[in-house]
Structures are given as C-alpha cells and as structure tokens.
Amino acid sequence: MAACGLFRSLSSSVAAVLPLLARSAPLSPLRLACKPYVRRTVASCSRLSAALKFTDKHEWIRVEDGGIGTVGISNFAQEALGDVVYCGLPEVGTQLAQQDEFGALESVKAASELYSPLTGEVVEVNTLLADNPGLVNKSCYKDGWLMKMTIANPAEVDALMDEAAYERYIRSIED
Amino acid sequence: MQGVRPVVEVVRLGLVAYQEALRLQQVYKKRHESSPAHTLLLCQHPPVYTTGIRHKPYPAPLLDQLCLLGADVHRTNRGGLITFHGPGQLVCYPVLNLGSFKKSVRWYVCQLEKTIISVCSRFGVEASTSPHTGVWVDDNKICAVGIHCGRYITSHGLALNCNTDMSWFSHIVPCGIEGKGVTSLSAELQRDVSVEETIPHLLEAFRDQFNCQLTHAQTEEERTDLTGHGSQLVP
Numbered sequence: 001m002a003a004c005g006l007f008r009s010l011s012s013s014v015a016a017v018l019p020l021l022a023r024s025a026p027l028s029p030l031r032l033a034c035k036p037y038v039r040r041t042v043a044s045c046s047r048l049s050a051a052l053k054f055t056d057k058h059e060w061i062r063v064e065d066g067g068i069g070t071v072g073i074s075n076f077a078q079e080a081l082g083d084v085v086y087c088g089l090p091e092v093g094t095q096l097a098q099q100d101e102f103g104a105l106e107s108v109k110a111a112s113e114l115y116s117p118l119t120g121e122v123v124e125v126n127t128l129l130a131d132n133p134g135l136v137n138k139s140c141y142k143d144g145w146l147m148k149m150t151i152a153n154p155a156e157v158d159a160l161m162d163e164a165a166y167e168r169y170i171r172s173i174e175d
Numbered sequence: 176m177q178g179v180r181p182v183v184e185v186v187r188l189g190l191v192a193y194q195e196a197l198r199l200q201q202v203y204k205k206r207h208e209s210s211p212a213h214t215l216l217l218c219q220h221p222p223v224y225t226t227g228i229r230h231k232p233y234p235a236p237l238l239d240q241l242c243l244l245g246a247d248v249h250r251t252n253r254g255g256l257i258t259f260h261g262p263g264q265l266v267c268y269p270v271l272n273l274g275s276f277k278k279s280v281r282w283y284v285c286q287l288e289k290t291i292i293s294v295c296s297r298f299g300v301e302a303s304t305s306p307h308t309g310v311w312v313d314d315n316k317i318c319a320v321g322i323h324c325g326r327y328i329t330s331h332g333l334a335l336n337c338n339t340d341m342s343w344f345s346h347i348v349p350c351g352i353e354g355k356g357v358t359s360l361s362a363e364l365q366r367d368v369s370v371e372e373t374i375p376h377l378l379e380a381f382r383d384q385f386n387c388q389l390t391h392a393q394t395e396e397e398r399t400d401l402t403g404h405g406s407q408l409v410p
Binding site: 057079080081082088101104106107108111112113115173 | 227228229252253254255278279280281282283284285308309320321322323324325326
C-alpha cells in the first residue's frame, strides 16, 4: 500500500539526521534551528510545557526555540489507544501539509492514524520508540514525543487549542 | 442524542476476494464523510494471508513462500500481525464512526472481543480474552482481531473460524504468537458449524454488545450501486 514508503526503519532516519548536525559547512536555516534546541532542552522543559497547543485529533505541538515544533499525542489519546506496541513514524525530510497522515500507532491490534498538526518538514523522529513504544503511554508529553517538524506557517499554531480550550474539548467529548 | 441507538447496515458480500473487500471498505468509509453511515460487512475470502502495519517480521521472501501454497498474500494497514482468511471463516468488517459510540479504539476492540465471546457462548463454547488480543478457547485462538482507525472511522475487523480448513494456519505463526494453536467452532463442537449458521448469532451479539439497531441492505440494485457489481450470496 502507498503508505509503506513512510515506515522505514528508524535507524536510517537517525543516520540521515546526525551528519547534518555534525557538518561544519556554512550554516543553513535548518542547522540554525537544530543547534539552539539541543542546548536548551533540559533546562527549559518546565517552561515549555506551558506552551502546548492541541488539535481536535488529540495531538499536541510544543514550539521550541528556533521555530521547531515537537509533536506528540495527548493523555486522552494514549488512554483511548491502550498499550502502544509499535510506532510507525515518517522519514526525516518528509513534507507534511496540515492534517496529512504522517504515521500510525499500533495498540491492541488496532492501527490508529496520526495527523500532522501543522504544515512543515519532519526534522527528527523519536528513535527511542522503536525499542520502547510504551513511552507514548508512560510519558506522552515528554519522553514519548513522536516527531519534530519545521513550522512553515506560524498562523496555524495560533489557530490550535491551548491547554484550557483542549480540556473543555475533552469534557465535551466525554459527555 | 441521548437514548437513540446508532443504526448499522448489514451488508452480506458473500465469497469475495480480499482485494475487493478492501476496495469496498474504502467505499463505505467515504460514506461517513457527510454523516454517520455505519455498516457491518460480512463475507468469506478465498485463501489469503494478510499482514499488518508491522512489516519487519515479514520480508518479501517469506511472503513469496506463502504464495507458493496457492494463497493470495496482502500487506495491510491494520493492527495485528500475520493471519489467514479462507472459506469457512466468518469475516466481519464493521465500518463504524466511533463518534457515534465511544471514541476509543481500546474500547472498540474490547467490544468486538466481547461480541465473539457471546457468539461462542451461544454455541456452548467457552471463550475468553487474554493479554494477546483476539478470542481464545484455552490456548487456541478461535477468532482473530485486527483493525484500522482514522478520524474515528474503523475498517478491517475480525475473523471467526467456523469450519475453516485449519491446515492453512500451520504455515505461519498466527498473529506472531509462538506456542499457541488455532481452533474453530466445528473443532470445538465436533460437528460441522457453517458460516451461514453462525451469522444470525453474530448479528444478535453485535447488536446487543454495541447497543445498536441493525438494518439490512435491501435490494440487488442498492448493492450493485455501491459494490459496482451484484454481490454473491453464499446459500
């Protein structure tokens, strides 16, 4: 089926990303985006957690310094899925339009599609999920992140729900 | 709308090639675009092995070997590992919008399992679930489950062994679970239990478990419009 091409092994995605970060050629916008993120990750986790935006498909995106968005699924979504046993994630470099299917999570013999919250390019996927897909359940906002992408259209971020709006949305679904 | 049970249309496809059933599921999925249009497709397939979204355990050479047995082989986008479908197995593809039920695939799969447990119970067969998804009679799987969900629309579904030729399963590790076997209603009851005998029990159990109303595709013309050709009924 057509989507097969997206689901290459994660090790090849990592191989594609690492040389890009290590090269000392003239800086490209992509490298400028990557370097600041790596330095600031640990120190600013708690500050950034306040900046989550949500889609109505229960994905979240956190805008990091340098205009890269980290994408994952919400607690509501991981509970609704059950134990995740496999993460089918895109190749680095994949171009996504908002709402494009970018992968699937498998749980309890169900494959559930993932939809891109924004328009942009995949710059990194979470390689830890290959051996530890359960991170999506155990730490959906932190270690269970799925992918990082560039943000081609910042207005799309503004249109997403903030945490309070998402909480209201969840309550309206559960009724 | 509180208290209104969702309506699910039952469509009997008869003996239909796996590829054709995939095409039909897409047709029925599209119907949900304007408003909920739940359907329950029932069919049997000529012998076919299918795999799910996890491709690594099943490289092309392995699948080529299965082709040599005279079966069709398909990779799919459903959850679950490798399984077999063939005559004598009741295959059900509920194409539901979970928004009319409960927006959780975990709940949905559990409901499918409970439906099958209820069907088995009506035949006097004691079935159960296990940490491995599917429905089991002791250490033998009687029904496989593997679904896909996108925008709350479900596809793929379940496959209940009625009087399936079980020898087809010996060429694979069903659902990737080593050390377990497979069984069927006929094997458990030591008499022939056909797909046709099983269908009414499945429909009742599905209706009760999902708390829905069932309608039936009425006319040949209606079926022809949607399927592109008249469906064949298994007598």
